[in-house]
Amino acid sequence: MNKIFSLKRFGRYFTFDLKNAVNNFGLSLLIMCCLPVILLIIKSLLSIVFGGGMALPSLTERMFLFSIALFFMMIASPMKLYGGLTEKKYGSSWLLIPASRLEKFISMLLICLIVVPVAYLIVYLGVDGILSLFIKDYSPAIIGSDAMKTFMSFHIPEDIPFEMVGGSSLYFFGSMAATILVFLLGGLCFKKGKVGKTILALFIIMMVVGIISFIIFVKSPEHFESLRERADVMDPERIASSISIWSWILNILFFGGLGTAIYFRLKTLKH
Numbered sequence: 001m002n003k004i005f006s007l008k009r010f011g012r013y014f015t016f017d018l019k020n021a022v023n024n025f026g027l028s029l030l031i032m033c034c035l036p037v038i039l040l041i042i043k044s045l046l047s048i049v050f051g052g053g054m055a056l057p058s059l060t061e062r063m064f065l066f067s068i069a070l071f072f073m074m075i076a077s078p079m080k081l082y083g084g085l086t087e088k089k090y091g092s093s094w095l096l097i098p099a100s101r102l103e104k105f106i107s108m109l110l111i112c113l114i115v116v117p118v119a120y121l122i123v124y125l126g127v128d129g130i131l132s133l134f135i136k137d138y139s140p141a142i143i144g145s146d147a148m149k150t151f152m153s154f155h156i157p158e159d160i161p162f163e164m165v166g167g168s169s170l171y172f173f174g175s176m177a178a179t180i181l182v183f184l185l186g187g188l189c190f191k192k193g194k195v196g197k198t199i200l201a202l203f204i205i206m207m208v209v210g211i212i213s214f215i216i217f218v219k220s221p222e223h224f225e226s227l228r229e230r231a232d233v234m235d236p237e238r239i240a241s242s243i244s245i246w247s248w249i250l251n252i253l254f255f256g257g258l259g260t261a262i263y264f265r266l267k268t269l270k271h
Contacts, residue, residue, distance in 0.1 A: 005102050013099040017107045018115065025080050029116065032069045033123040036131055039065055059139040062128065063147045069124065074176060077116045078184035079194050082108060085269060086191045095269065105263050112184055113177050174251060181258040188265045 039057050047055035057065075084090040097104070125143040132141040142148050152172040186198025 004100055006100075009099055010103040010106065013097065013103050014107045014110065016097070017104075017111060021081055021111050021115065025077055025116065028076065028080065029073070029120060029123075032073060033120065033127055035065055035069055036062060036124070036128045040131060040135075056135070056138055059142070059145060059147055062139070062142055063151060066124065066128075066142060067151060070120070070176075073116070073120050074179040075183050075195060078112050078180055079187040081111065081116075082184060083187035083194050085188060091269065101263070101266050105266055108184070108262075108266075109259070112180050117173075117176060117180070178254065178258070181255070181262065185258060185262050185265065188262065188269070 036057075039062065043057045043061070044054060047053060085094055094104075099107075125141070129141040129143060132138045182202065183195070183198055186201065187194045190197040
C-alpha cells in the first residue's frame with residue numbers, strides 16, 4: 001500500500017507540485033487577476049483623450065472581461081501546468097520524481113480543479129471589489145451582483161429549476177471543472193497544437209454523438225413518443241426528481257470517465 005499512496009510522500013510531492021505551479025502559471029494568473037485595473041486605466045485614458053472627460057468601466061464591460069479571463073484560465077492552466085509532460089526532457093524528469101502515479105494524479109487534480117480556480121476567483125474578484133470600494137462612482141463589485149448570478153446560471157435553461165442540478169453555484173463550478181479536465185486530458189494526449197486538437201476532438205465527439213442520437217431517434221420514434229406520453233401523465237415532482245437523479249448519474253459518469261482517462265494516460269506515459 002505504501003507504494004501506491006503514502007500521505008507523507010504525497011505531502012512532499014504536493015508541495016513540490018504547488019511550487020512548480022506557481023513558477024509555471026503564477027505570473028499568467030496574476031496578470032489575469034490584474035485585468036480590472038488594466039481595464040480601468042485604459043478606459044479612463046481613452047475617455048480623457050477622446051471624450052474629454054473621465055469614464056469608468058461599466059459592470060457589463062467588467063463582467064465580459066471576467067468571463068474571457070475565466071475561459072482563458074480554464075484552457076491555459078492545465079495546458080501550461082502539465083502539457084509539458086509530453087515533452088521528452090520534462091516528461092522524463094517528472095517520471096523520475098519519487099512519488100506514485102496515484103499521488104501525482106491526485107496532486108494534479110487538486111491543483112487544476114481547486115487551487116488555480118479558487119486563487120483566480122478570490123484574487124480577481126478581490127481586486128474588483130477593492131476598486132469598487134475605494135473609487136467613487138465605480139459600479140458595484142462583480143461578486144454578489146445580479147450580473148454574476150446571471151452569469152453563473154447562464155447555461156441552465158430558464159424552465160429548469162436550479163435545485164434539479166444542485167443549484168446554480170454547483171452547476172457553475174461543475175461546468176468549470178469539466179472544461180479544465182477536458183483540456184487537461186488534451187494536454188496530456190497531444191504533443192503539439194494541444195488547444196486546437198482538443199477543440200477539434202471535442203467537435204468530432206459531439207458530431208458523432210449527435211449522429212448516433214439522430215439515427216436512434218429515426219429508427220425508433222415510437223419509443224420517444226411513448227416516453228413523452230408517459231411524461232404527460234406523470235406527477236411534475238416525480239419528473240423533476242427523475243431529471244435530477246439522471247443529471248447526477250450522467251455527471252458522475254462524465255467526470256469519472258475523464259478522471260479515469262487522465263489517470264491511465266499518466267500510467268502509460270513513457271519517454
